[in-house]
Amino acid sequence: MTKQDIIHQIFKKKSYLCVGLDTDPLKIPRHLLDCPDPVFEFNKQIIDATRDYCVAYKPNIAFYEAAGRKGWESLQKTLEYIPKDCLTIADAKRGDIGNTSGLYARAFFDKSASGLDFDAVTVAPYMGEDSVQPFLEYPGKWVILLALTSNSGARDFQNSELTEGGRLFEKVLKTSQAWGSEENLMYVVGATQARSLEDIRKIVPGHFLLIPGVGAQGGSLEEVSRYGLNSECGLLVNSSRGIIYASSGEDFADRAREEAAVIQKEMATYLHMTGV
Amino acid sequence: MTKQDIIHQIFKKKSYLCVGLDTDPLKIPRHLLDCPDPVFEFNKQIIDATRDYCVAYKPNIAFYEAAGRKGWESLQKTLEYIPKDCLTIADAKRGDIGNTSGLYARAFFDKSASGLDFDAVTVAPYMGEDSVQPFLEYPGKWVILLALTSNSGARDFQNSELTEGGRLFEKVLKTSQAWGSEENLMYVVGATQARSLEDIRKIVPGHFLLIPGVGAQGGSLEEVSRYGLNSECGLLVNSSRGIIYASSGEDFADRAREEAAVIQKEMATYLHMTGV
Numbered sequence: 253m254t255k256q257d258i259i260h261q262i263f264k265k266k267s268y269l270c271v272g273l274d275t276d277p278l279k280i281p282r283h284l285l286d287c288p289d290p291v292f293e294f295n296k297q298i299i300d301a302t303r304d305y306c307v308a309y310k311p312n313i314a315f316y317e318a319a320g321r322k323g324w325e326s327l328q329k330t331l332e333y334i335p336k337d338c339l340t341i342a343d344a345k346r347g348d349i350g351n352t353s354g355l356y357a358r359a360f361f362d363k364s365a366s367g368l369d370f371d372a373v374t375v376a377p378y379m380g381e382d383s384v385q386p387f388l389e390y391p392g393k394w395v396i397l398l399a400l401t402s403n404s405g406a407r408d409f410q411n412s413e414l415t416e417g418g419r420l421f422e423k424v425l426k427t428s429q430a431w432g433s434e435e436n437l438m439y440v441v442g443a444t445q446a447r448s449l450e451d452i453r454k455i456v457p458g459h460f461l462l463i464p465g466v467g468a469q470g471g472s473l474e475e476v477s478r479y480g481l482n483s484e485c486g487l488l489v490n491s492s493r494g495i496i497y498a499s500s501g502e503d504f505a506d507r508a509r510e511e512a513a514v515i516q517k518e519m520a521t522y523l524h525m526t527g528v
Numbered sequence: 529m530t531k532q533d534i535i536h537q538i539f540k541k542k543s544y545l546c547v548g549l550d551t552d553p554l555k556i557p558r559h560l561l562d563c564p565d566p567v568f569e570f571n572k573q574i575i576d577a578t579r580d581y582c583v584a585y586k587p588n589i590a591f592y593e594a595a596g597r598k599g600w601e602s603l604q605k606t607l608e609y610i611p612k613d614c615l616t617i618a619d620a621k622r623g624d625i626g627n628t629s630g631l632y633a634r635a636f637f638d639k640s641a642s643g644l645d646f647d648a649v650t651v652a653p654y655m656g657e658d659s660v661q662p663f664l665e666y667p668g669k670w671v672i673l674l675a676l677t678s679n680s681g682a683r684d685f686q687n688s689e690l691t692e693g694g695r696l697f698e699k700v701l702k703t704s705q706a707w708g709s710e711e712n713l714m715y716v717v718g719a720t721q722a723r724s725l726e727d728i729r730k731i732v733p734g735h736f737l738l739i740p741g742v743g744a745q746g747g748s749l750e751e752v753s754r755y756g757l758n759s760e761c762g763l764l765v766n767s768s769r770g771i772i773y774a775s776s777g778e779d780f781a782d783r784a785r786e787e788a789a790v791i792q793k794e795m796a797t798y799l800h801m802t803g804v
Contacts, residue, residue: 355588398655401654405655406655414690
């Protein structure tokens with residue numbers, strides 16, 4: 253999926269919402285537990301309920317891996333069920349030496365090898381260029397590189413001041429721009445770091461940013477939008493728990509639709525206000 | 529597996545060798561390709577051939593994930609086949625916000641959930657304390673945290689000088705010591721960084737270090753041992769390609785045995801010289 257394809261979807265749906273499929277088998281409504289694959293059934297109903305209000309889906313790979321082989325089956329079926337006009341993001345936070353990252357790229361991008369064919373994968377930057385490059389070599393695919401994350405641990409290393417100037421996450425943003433382009437590289441910036449978005453937009457004015465942390469983690473959609481939107485939108489804002497676990501009862505899909513619709517409506521306002 | 533168990537094995541076998549099971553379906557000898565599970569058959573024969581010469585096995589998770597669901601089956605069978613007196617390391621380089629890292633811990637440590645029951649998992653430090661803590665909460669399990677890796681990209685960020693003093697990888701070593709202990713936390717230090725081991729041993733004199741990069745990546749076992757060994761050994765040195773792909777023919781297991789035996793013999797000398 254190209255950058256233009258993503259922007260087209262955002263304009264069409266007036267939404268930059270990404271729905272996070274952090275599907276925990278322990279949190280699935282009881283009435284689904286008799287299905288042959290409760291995780292897939294849950295995801296299927298969530299996708300049906302939210303597809304008109306979002307432009308991307310982001311399965312969190314940990315939740316599937318925790319169920320082993322069976323989890324990979326649920327993941328594969330889920331990915332195949334996501335509408336083709338939505339960006340699909342494997343939230344995997346991988347990164348290893350070059351030849352190993354090449355195998356992870358095969359895992360998430362090469363359907364003939366692994367059964368999976370995501371549009372994008374999240375990657376951790378700690379191991380540097382050769383750990384990221386193999387993902388960027390797949391035409392039409394995206395790397396979403398961790399820059400400044402939404403969790404408390406972001407303070408431990410990402411904010412460290414460097415003698416050469418700037419903080420570590422700023423160096424990640426600056427250095428990695430040479431590895432890819434606005435057409436195949438996005439960045440993760442946590443919604444809890446909304447104020448940093450002003451500084452971040454000075455370094456990467458044109459790149460898309462994936463923003464987790466709205467909702468359960470406490471980030472504000474209004475702040476994120478104010479500091480992060482650019483003339484092409486440039487944002488994908490993720491909500492996981494706030495949507496998919498809006499209800500734990502039989503009405504979970506209806507409640508997810510309502511939550512997604514509320515967010516989409518708010519996003520339409522910000523897009524309008526910004527003149528996007 | 530406790531630190532004392534690991535040390536006991538090292539003394540008994542006079543070896544601190546870890547065999548990396550980076551098993552690429554494309555590199556498996558032809559005569560195995562008719563087996564129902566060629567990857568497992570290959571690993572089984574490698575394990576049989578090398579088990580007397582090593583104290584740990586480290587499947588590189590990317591290689592299994594690249595084959596999707598089938599890869600997880602091969603991984604599970606491989607893990608079950610590894611002798612119980614060897615440390616098992618999931619080289620996964622995971623790390624995410626706390627609740628997600630908890631799911632990754634479940635994936636690698638909780639057999640009842642995922643079918644996998646590794647002793648240790650490699651973790652990336654970029655996201656800080658809450659991304660590492662969930663792994664440390666499993667009694668008897670190990671986190672092996674990336675400090676200074678063996679690849680060229682290690683120079684991009686890990687060596688960055690901080691205004692507070694020291695380099696990023698040194699801050700990772702110092703900060704993370706408070707998260708765990710010598711009984712549940714090791715560090716990855718690439719063999720290509722042997723000279724840095726002197727500095728690293730000043731920060732973490734007692735922790736075990738997992739050293740990849742000997743062999744195909746160009747690291748020297750002699751240098752690594754000189755700068756890295758401590759009074760309890762304190763090292764696990766990994767070799768993957770140099771052992772498992774020593775031959776691509778029908779004699780692959782015999783050649784793997786020979787390579788492992790050569791390394792073990794060299795290690796016995798260094799242990800003797802150091803008086804361990």
